[in-house]
Amino acid sequence: MATETIAAAESGMSPLELEEAGKCIDAHGGAIGMPQLCVDWMGNQIFWLLVALVVIFFVLKRVALPRIAAILAERQGTITNDIAAAEDLRARAVEAEEAYNKALADARSDAQNIVAQTKAEIKAELDEAMAKADAEIAARSAEGEKKIAEIRANALESVKDVAKDTAEAIVAAMGGKADGKTIDAAVASRMKG
Amino acid sequence: MATEAGAAETGHELVFHPMDQFIVKPLFGDGPVGLFTVTNVTLWMAITILATIALLVLGTSKRATVPTRTQSVAELCYGFVHKMTEDVAGKDALPYFPYIMTLFVFIVFSNFFGLIPGAFTTTSHIAVTAVLAMLVFLTVTLMGFFKHGLGFLGVFWISSAPLALRPVLALIEVISYFVRPVSHSIRLAGNMMAGHAVIKVFAAFAPMILISVGVGIVVTPLSILTIAAIYALEVLVAFIQAYVFTILTCVYLKDALHPHH
Numbered sequence: 001m002a003t004e005t006i007a008a009a010e011s012g013m014s015p016l017e018l019e020e021a022g023k024c025i026d027a028h029g030g031a032i033g034m035p036q037l038c039v040d041w042m043g044n045q046i047f048w049l050l051v052a053l054v055v056i057f058f059v060l061k062r063v064a065l066p067r068i069a070a071i072l073a074e075r076q077g078t079i080t081n082d083i084a085a086a087e088d089l090r091a092r093a094v095e096a097e098e099a100y101n102k103a104l105a106d107a108r109s110d111a112q113n114i115v116a117q118t119k120a121e122i123k124a125e126l127d128e129a130m131a132k133a134d135a136e137i138a139a140r141s142a143e144g145e146k147k148i149a150e151i152r153a154n155a156l157e158s159v160k161d162v163a164k165d166t167a168e169a170i171v172a173a174m175g176g177k178a179d180g181k182t183i184d185a186a187v188a189s190r191m192k193g
Numbered sequence: 194m195a196t197e198a199g200a201a202e203t204g205h206e207l208v209f210h211p212m213d214q215f216i217v218k219p220l221f222g223d224g225p226v227g228l229f230t231v232t233n234v235t236l237w238m239a240i241t242i243l244a245t246i247a248l249l250v251l252g253t254s255k256r257a258t259v260p261t262r263t264q265s266v267a268e269l270c271y272g273f274v275h276k277m278t279e280d281v282a283g284k285d286a287l288p289y290f291p292y293i294m295t296l297f298v299f300i301v302f303s304n305f306f307g308l309i310p311g312a313f314t315t316t317s318h319i320a321v322t323a324v325l326a327m328l329v330f331l332t333v334t335l336m337g338f339f340k341h342g343l344g345f346l347g348v349f350w351i352s353s354a355p356l357a358l359r360p361v362l363a364l365i366e367v368i369s370y371f372v373r374p375v376s377h378s379i380r381l382a383g384n385m386m387a388g389h390a391v392i393k394v395f396a397a398f399a400p401m402i403l404i405s406v407g408v409g410i411v412v413t414p415l416s417i418l419t420i421a422a423i424y425a426l427e428v429l430v431a432f433i434q435a436y437v438f439t440i441l442t443c444v445y446l447k448d449a450l451h452p453h454h
Contacts, residue, residue, distance in 0.1 A: 025216060035215035035318075036386060042320040043228045044217060049321050052238040053328075056245050056299055061291040064249035068271045071256050071264075078258055 163187045205403040211393035215317055215386065233313040234321075241302040241315070249298070270298070274439065281443035285450055292332070293446075296325060297439040304385060304431035308424070316434075317385035319378060326378035329442045337449035348452035377441055384434045388427040395419045 024038035025031060035041070164180075164187050171178040220231045248270070252263035260268060274294045278286050300316055307314025315321050337345035349366040351359060398416035402409025 029213075029216070030210050031212040031216050033212075034386075035212055035217065036320070036382065038217070041217040041226050041232075041234075041318075044226050044230055044232055045234050045315070045318055045320045046324050047228050048232070048235045048238050049315070049324055052242055053295060053299060053325075055242050057291060057295040059242075059246055059250060060294055060298070064245075064253065064267075065271065065291055065294065067253050067256065068249070068268060071253060071258075071260075072268065072271070074256075075258050 160187060160191065163191070205400060207397055207401065207404065209394065209397045211390040211397070214313070214389060214393060217313075217318075234315055234318075237303065237306060237313045237315050240306055241299060244302045244306070245298050277440055278443055278446075281440060282447040283450060286443065286446050289332075289446060293439060293442055296329070296442060297435055300325070300381065300438050301432065301435035304435055305428075307385060307389065308427055308431060314385050314389055317382055317389060319382045322378035322382040323374070325381075325438070326374040329377065329445060330374040333445045333449040336446075337452060340450065341452055345449070345452045348448050352453065373445065377438065381434050381438050384430055388423065388430055392420055392423050392427065395423065 023032055024035060024040055164183055167183050167187060168178060171183070217226055217232050217234055219226060220233060220236055224230070226232055248263065249267050252261075252267040255261065255264065257264060271294070274297050275287075275290060278290045278293050282289070303314065303316040306312055307317060337348070341347070349363045349370070351362050351366065354362050395416045399413055399420070400409075401412040401416070
């Protein structure tokens with residue numbers, strides 16, 4: 001490489017010679033070979049690595065990991081509780097639904113009972129009223145018949161009287177003299193006939 | 194370089210320094226890098242620590258039952274590593290959960306901060322990942338012997354295999370056991386380094402249009418598109434490598450806790 005050639009020219013050594021001499025960088029600050037293999041730098045890296053590892057380890061072990069473990073455990077607990085609570089609420093909802101259905105069925109059967117009872121009451125009332133009305137009708141018609149019979153009897157009597165009077169008048173007009181008994185008998189026999 | 198003739202005319206040249214981003218340098222001054230020098234490594238590790246505190250401590254400070262966005266991410270992160278530890282290494286590995294979480298958080302933040310242009314990727318250095326891997330290796334091995342005594346050696350003795358094969362398998366198991374920290378560390382550092390270096394290589398091609406319009410009209414948009422594509426891949430790799438490192442730690446831990454196959 002160009003830079004290495006320059007470095008070698010300045011130091012009077014080839015890059016390979018520089019590397020063998022334990023040099024890690026050339027005169028321009030460029031890497032010679034693999035910096036990973038530079039022994040000069042290893043101690044520094046290992047020291048700081050160990051420092052970093054120890055710091056990270058104690059930060060994790062003392063603070064971070066117990067805290068995260070606690071958070072996760074707490075969350076697990078919360079989730080478990082919530083699921084239990086949800087299960088409980090679900091059971092209560094099922095219970096409430098059952099109660100609702102039962103109330104509905106009860107109300108329905110109550111309503112049916114009330115309807116049937118009301119129907120029976122109305123029927124009974126109706127029957128009673130009908131019976132009463134029938135009785136009244138019967139009474140009224142009996143009375144009417146009686147009145148008709150009376151009127152009929154009265155009418156017959158009147159006809160008899162009229163017939164007698166007429167017969168008497170006719171007999172008198174004929175110049176005869178009729179006694180009451182004969183006329184009655186005659187009218188009665190005629191009326192029958 | 195092939196472009197040097199053109200560079201002389203225009204004053205521009207393609208500069209390839211893909212490895213310069215991995216240089217460790219002091220933050221203050223220009224002296225040598227000693228053991229306790231405050232360097233860019235210190236800076237980016239400090240940023241990692243601050244990000245960890247911001248996400249996992251400040252983000253959860255409300256302790257809300259219904260989490261805020263930051264708290265959600267913190268809980269997600271916790272749940273992800275916790276579940277991984279429990280699923281892969283078993284319930285008795287949970288005491289090691291803070292340690293595994295430390296590794297995951299450190300690596301995932303370092304990887305992602307490394308993706309910021311101009312940032313220093315601490316996990317791209319083998320020195321860093323080797324220490325991480327050796328810590329896991331030592332913890333797991335010592336803990337295995339501490340818990341099971343010599344019974345821990347049962348991890349090499351595969352009782353489900355035919356008896357004649359067991360010594361051969363034991364040899365292979367021993368070798369693979371000691372290769373673990375190597376593969377564990379190089380996998381992470383190699384992935385991070387390779388991705389970042391490749392992005393830099395393509396970035397070096399991007400100013401081609403300043404040197405030669407004819408070539409640059411093709412090369413410049415192509416290299417920019419490639420950078421975007423590799424960057425997207427690197428975002429994926431940043432997470433996956435942190436995940437892989439962590440899950441392998443869990444696997445090794447499981448071997449130590451239950452050495453008998």
